[in-house]
Amino acid sequence: MRRMTQRQRRVRDRTERGQRIVAAARELAEAEGWDAVTTRRLAGLIEYSQPVLYSHFPGGKDAIMTAAALEGFAELAAALAGARDGGLAGIAGAYIEYAEAKPALYDAMFTLASELRFARDDTPEVMKANFAELLAVIEPVAGEQDAGVLTEVFWSTLHGLVTLDRGRRLSPANRDERLALVVERFGARGD
Amino acid sequence: MRRMTQRQRRVRDRTERGQRIVAAARELAEAEGWDAVTTRRLAGLIEYSQPVLYSHFPGGKDAIMTAAALEGFAELAAALAGARDGGLAGIAGAYIEYAEAKPALYDAMFTLASELRFARDDTPEVMKANFAELLAVIEPVAGEQDAGVLTEVFWSTLHGLVTLDRGRRLSPANRDERLALVVERFGARGD
DNA sequence: TCCGTTTTTCTAGCGTTGCTAGGATTGCTA
DNA sequence: TAGCAATCCTAGCAACGCTAGAAAAACGGA
Numbered sequence: 417m418r419r420m421t422q423r424q425r426r427v428r429d430r431t432e433r434g435q436r437i438v439a440a441a442r443e444l445a446e447a448e449g450w451d452a453v454t455t456r457r458l459a460g461l462i463e464y465s466q467p468v469l470y471s472h473f474p475g476g477k478d479a480i481m482t483a484a485a486l487e488g489f490a491e492l493a494a495a496l497a498g499a500r501d502g503g504l505a506g507i508a509g510a511y512i513e514y515a516e517a518k519p520a521l522y523d524a525m526f527t528l529a530s531e532l533r534f535a536r537d538d539t540p541e542v543m544k545a546n547f548a549e550l551l552a553v554i555e556p557v558a559g560e561q562d563a564g565v566l567t568e569v570f571w572s573t574l575h576g577l578v579t580l581d582r583g584r585r586l587s588p589a590n591r592d593e594r595l596a597l598v599v600e601r602f603g604a605r606g607d
Numbered sequence: 608m609r610r611m612t613q614r615q616r617r618v619r620d621r622t623e624r625g626q627r628i629v630a631a632a633r634e635l636a637e638a639e640g641w642d643a644v645t646t647r648r649l650a651g652l653i654e655y656s657q658p659v660l661y662s663h664f665p666g667g668k669d670a671i672m673t674a675a676a677l678e679g680f681a682e683l684a685a686a687l688a689g690a691r692d693g694g695l696a697g698i699a700g701a702y703i704e705y706a707e708a709k710p711a712l713y714d715a716m717f718t719l720a721s722e723l724r725f726a727r728d729d730t731p732e733v734m735k736a737n738f739a740e741l742l743a744v745i746e747p748v749a750g751e752q753d754a755g756v757l758t759e760v761f762w763s764t765l766h767g768l769v770t771l772d773r774g775r776r777l778s779p780a781n782r783d784e785r786l787a788l789v790v791e792r793f794g795a796r797g798d
Numbered sequence: 799t800c801c802g803t804t805t806t807t808c809t810a811g812c813g814t815t816g817c818t819a820g821g822a823t824t825g826c827t828a
Numbered sequence: 829t830a831g832c833a834a835t836c837c838t839a840g841c842a843a844c845g846c847t848a849g850a851a852a853a854a855c856g857g858a
Contacts, residue, residue: 465837526774527718565784568777576767583717586759593756601792656808
């Protein structure tokens, strides 16, 4: 009995430390970018030495970023679910809002962390959930078109807006107009 | 007179070598990714020592990538101009085709090389040309909507499709359907 | 043709990165 | 409390971008 609780405490401490690593990585990334997230600084933040990171994430820095990205997918899915009633405008706004609130994490989810992939059997559930949320809003307005394909295009538009906007490729003045235009274009057709 | 031709030859050799650096960087990036493009390998490829790179590009590796990205913008603009007669479907196809033909360069243009930015006074002409090509095709179908904003959204959709597709985020089977759907959605409205 | 000057190029090295081997330390078990 | 096992840290490797200072080459005027 005594042994059991001690063992439980040890594994609990361990998982807690693993979460602290990811949390520290996320904070540092949002504050100074992913380039500033080095294994040494990360080790310093959790007040342990470098090799400890590798006992939690054998894949090293990439694995830590992947873990952070998965957290991001879960949060994004939750944000989209919360905007389910808002229709196209609501979910599009929620998507862009989250991407702009956590730019570094969004990068980790989509431009870095390349081993994560959708549309496969081993795709994590949290990632599928994001697509499902978008699909739920697109489906009512898809008409006779394939809702899955339409969702992919809708998603691409949102993702493109986010990434081009961050890269200073779009005019900041047109921000709201772009969103309105997306909603208009992807809404139900008049025919 | 003699001095003059010698001087000319010298500056010509110099610019040629600068171009060889960028060319080598592009080749290596497409073959093995930008991570494989190190200053040492680059120096080896042009058969000079490392510091020579910095005499051509004081900004170092980032500057070399930026130079490659600018070449990419020029080529993309030319590809889009060649598809000007094809309307929405033609230019969308040309855009995606180029992005898939030169994936590493496309990354350099849009996800790396962050100091390049559109919608500003100091935006290079080659970058504006890309937007102008898209605008030329969007304008006839914009109707009463702002053609500039519509072009930004259209562009975002294309960029999103390219990046999500490369990240294995979209189903490969739906590739052609997505393109058809983009053309349908951004074409002239029935009203 | 020769020598001093200027430009160009290379060698060598700095600081930092991700990552790991091997020893030291700690905590558990009997 | 002695021995074992899990845990952790020190130290170091190879590779990275980049740069200072020496060596080499090309140039200029006599």
